Amino acid sequence: MGKSGYFETEFGIHEKLCRKLLETALSKGGNFADLYFEHTISGVLVLEDGKVNQSYGNINLGVGIRTVKDDQVGYGFTQVLTEESMLSAARTAASLVNASAVPPEDQFITPEIGDYYPVSTYFNEFPVSSKLPIMQDINEKCFALSELVRKVTVVFQDEMKRIMVVTSDGVKAEDLIPGNFCYTSVIAEKEGKMESGGWEFGGHRDFSWYDPDLVEKLSHESVQRTLIKFDAIQPPAGEMPVVLGSGITGVLLHEAIGHGMEADFNRKNISVYSTMIGKKVAEPFVTIIDDGTIPNLSGSINVDDEGTPGKKTILVEDGILTGYLHDKISARYYNVEPTGNGRRQSYEYMPFPRMRNTFMMPGEATPDDVIKQVKNGIYVQDVSNGEVFIGQGDFSFYVSQGYRIENGKFTAPIKDINIMGNGPKMLENITMAANDLSMYQGGAGFCGKENQGVKVSFGLPTCLVKSMTVGGTGQKGGVS
Numbered sequence: 001m002g003k004s005g006y007f008e009t010e011f012g013i014h015e016k017l018c019r020k021l022l023e024t025a026l027s028k029g030g031n032f033a034d035l036y037f038e039h040t041i042s043g044v045l046v047l048e049d050g051k052v053n054q055s056y057g058n059i060n061l062g063v064g065i066r067t068v069k070d071d072q073v074g075y076g077f078t079q080v081l082t083e084e085s086m087l088s089a090a091r092t093a094a095s096l097v098n099a100s101a102v103p104p105e106d107q108f109i110t111p112e113i114g115d116y117y118p119v120s121t122y123f124n125e126f127p128v129s130s131k132l133p134i135m136q137d138i139n140e141k142c143f144a145l146s147e148l149v150r151k152v153t154v155v156f157q158d159e160m161k162r163i164m165v166v167t168s169d170g171v172k173a174e175d176l177i178p179g180n181f182c183y184t185s186v187i188a189e190k191e192g193k194m195e196s197g198g199w200e201f202g203g204h205r206d207f208s209w210y211d212p213d214l215v216e217k218l219s220h221e222s223v224q225r226t227l228i229k230f231d232a233i234q235p236p237a238g239e240m241p242v243v244l245g246s247g248i249t250g251v252l253l254h255e256a257i258g259h260g261m262e263a264d265f266n267r268k269n270i271s272v273y274s275t276m277i278g279k280k281v282a283e284p285f286v287t288i289i290d291d292g293t294i295p296n297l298s299g300s301i302n303v304d305d306e307g308t309p310g311k312k313t314i315l316v317e318d319g320i321l322t323g324y325l326h327d328k329i330s331a332r333y334y335n336v337e338p339t340g341n342g343r344r345q346s347y348e349y350m351p352f353p354r355m356r357n358t359f360m361m362p363g364e365a366t367p368d369d370v371i372k373q374v375k376n377g378i379y380v381q382d383v384s385n386g387e388v389f390i391g392q393g394d395f396s397f398y399v400s401q402g403y404r405i406e407n408g409k410f411t412a413p414i415k416d417i418n419i420m421g422n423g424p425k426m427l428e429n430i431t432m433a434a435n436d437l438s439m440y441q442g443g444a445g446f447c448g449k450e451n452q453g454v455k456v457s458f459g460l461p462t463c464l465v466k467s468m469t470v471g472g473t474g475q476k477g478g479v480s
Contacts, residue, residue, distance in 0.1 A: 003176045004110075007037050007164045011081045015108055018166045020083075021065060022104040024090035026168060029099025030069040031332065033090075034167040036305060037063045037081075038347040041124050042159035047135045049152060055128060064347040067093040068329060075350050105170030113309045116293050116300040117204030119178050123158035126207055131156055134210050138184055141219035146227060150194075151187040156180075157202075165307035173307040178204050179298070179455065181442060184222040190230050197226030197400075200442040203296045203457070225382075225401055232415035234472055235404045241377035242419060242468040243370055243405065247438040248382055250458035253288070254358050254447070255388045256395040256423030258458075261290075261315050262341070262353040262449075263330030270391050272424050273321060281321045282427045285363055288316040290325055292340050292356035298445050299356035299456040306342035306351055313339040316427075325353045345452035352450055359459035363433030367462040370434050372408035378470060379403040379410065380419060393423030420469040434462035 007013040018035055025033035039061045046054035063086055064077040076092030078085045135154040142152040158180040166172045181202025188195050199221035201214060244252065265271040273281070282288075292301040292310035301310040306328050314322055326334065327342030330353055343354035371379065382401035388394070399417050403410040439459035446453040 003174045006162050006174065006176075007039070010039075013037060013081065013164070015172070017083060018108070018172070019104060021086055021090045022166070022168045023101075024087055025065050025067045025093045026102045026104060027091075028094045028097045029102055030067045030094070030097050032168045032328070033065070033067045033093065033104070034165060034306060035063055035065055036344070036347050037164040038161065040159055040161040040346070042157070043124070045128060045131055045135065045156045047132070047139060047154040050136060050139050052132070060346055062347040063089065064344075064349070065089045065093045066350060067097055069097045069099065072096050073329075073350060077348050102168075104168035107170060108166060108172035109170050110172050111303070111307065111309050113173065113175070113302045114293055116295050116302055116310060117178060118295075119206030120208065121206055122160050122178055123180055123207055124160045130207075134215060135182075137215050138182070138219050141216065142184065142186055142223050145219065145223040146188065148188040148190050148227060149186055149223060150189045153185040155183045155185075163305070165303070165305065167307050171307040173303045175302045178206065180205060182210065182218065184218055186222045186226040188223075188226045188230075193230065195226055195229040197229060198222050199225060202442055203298045204300055205296050228401070228413045229415055232413040233404065234416045235378055235414050235470065237417070237471050238469070239467050240470055241374045242465045242470070243374060243377065243379045244460055244463045244465065245379060245381045246367070246434070246436045246460060246462045248440045248442075249380055250359055250440060250460035251383060251386065252395070252397060252423075252426070253360060253460055254355060254456065254458040255386050256393050256421075257288070257427055258290070258355050258358045259388065259390045259449070260393055260423060261321075261324050262355070263324035263326045263334065264353050265390060266324055267330050267333050272391070272393055273324075276321045277323065279321055280319050281424065282316055282319040282430060284319045285433060286316055286319050286427070286430060287314065287361040288358070289314055289361065290341070290355050290358045294357050294439065294457075297357045297439060297457040298442070299358075301340065301343075301356060304340045304342045304351075305344045306338065308338045308340045308342060310356070311340045313341070325355060327351055327353045343454045345454055349450075349452045354449060354454050355447060355456050357439065357457040357459070359437065359439060360433065360461065360463070362435045362437040362461040365432055365434045367434045367436050370432050370462050370464050371405060371410070373432060373464055374405045375407055377405045378414060378417070379405050383419070388423070394421070395423055396420045416472060418471045420471055426465055426468065429466045429468075430463050431466045432464040437461040
């Protein structure tokens with residue numbers, strides 16, 4: 001069955017019942033109310049050294065009901081889709097409001113939405129036996145690539161998520177969201193010394209994506225990212241130029257800058273960008289976009305979790321902050337249209353403004369041009385274990401892969417360092433951007449906020465930050 005009509009056919013959730021639930025949610029007043037139905041089927045398969053270590057599945061089914069009155073939000077949810085249980089959740093949502101009843105719209109209209117993750121066959125339609133050969137192939141290729149490899153773990157996770165959003169302002173939207181990722185972890189040993197590394201691919205994709213070329217790339221990247229650490233050095237610490245490589249380093253943009261552009265943080269005056277609309281925040285060549293419409297990426301959405309269609313939102317244009325990321329509550333406060341960023345982990349959680357696929361547009365230089373500008377600094381290829389203080393944008397990230405730059409050239413791989421700084425200041429200090437924008441293609445990109453996680457992606461062209469703090473680590477992820 002496609003996107004439309006699933007919850008009515010499978011669970012008897014018809015429009016008359018939805019209207020009754022909304023009437024109950026608004027029985028004590030409110031600006032609006034909404035229903036969020038979810039049915040998610042997921043599976044995890046873990047292969048260690050060619051043998052199945054874990055195999056399990058999960059089903060998440062329920063509805064979340066929200067009532068909003070200005071800054072007051074009531075929320076109730078239930079795993080049981082009976083009328084009695086859902087009405088109880090609606091009464092819970094209504095309990096925080098004390099005013100006159102407000103009726104919902106008489107008719108529901110389905111908005112026109114895109115199809116940003118078309119698939120021919122969903123993962124849950126494939127048995128475990130069809131996934132194992134791919135994982136075993138990755139395992140065998142990793143061991144074959146180097147005699148130093150001692151252990152290989154391959155994790156394959158997939159899900160099929162169905163949602164239906166029904167709102168008191170007359171919107172009814174349904175979506176079917178496929179998701180998957182394959183992660184490979186490698187441990188190698190050389191002269192008694194152990195190193196580990198790995199790589200992943202994923203997104204809103206179908207089974208055919210895992211072709212021989214992707215298997216080869218995943219195996220090769222996982223092994224090479226492990227072996228290179230045997231030759232890595234710890235560079236000198238201090239303030240220095242930092243080149244951020246294309247792709248996954250966009251997580252710095254996401255964490256240290258993007259969160260500060262989510263409207264709820266600005267509405268509450270938590271973000272440093274609260275009074276910066278229309279002001280310069282970066283050099284004129286910098287444009288930052290959050291886009292929910294890029295096909296197959298983890299952060300892409302046909303419709304958000306409030307029923308707003310996915311769209312592209314420009315946050316910074318030619319160095320000027322032009323707007324924030326909005327859900328319905330913040331859009332009402334700022335008197336603007338929602339941007340399609342109302343997102344939640346599941347029916348058990350309320351939506352908040354959340355990023356989707358956040359990236360900086362490419363420049364005109366080549367990556368080599370950017371690297372040649374650095375006399376003494378580092379090149380960051382991959383980061384992990386980040387810590388960010390959203391209010392001021394201060395951050396620290398562990399550099400899991402990178403190189404030392406001397407006189408415009410790579411001289412040695414690096415390890416055991418952190419980069420530290422301030423997000424808004426880093427944005428101001430980007431002095432050069434290359435023409436090689438790429439997006440993070442991993443399916444395990446989860447963003448945490450308000451104790452819930454949603455899938456995202458991010459991207460960056462190769463960029464030169466004129467000054468950042470580079471520090472050593474006593475252990476992975478720790479600043480010394």
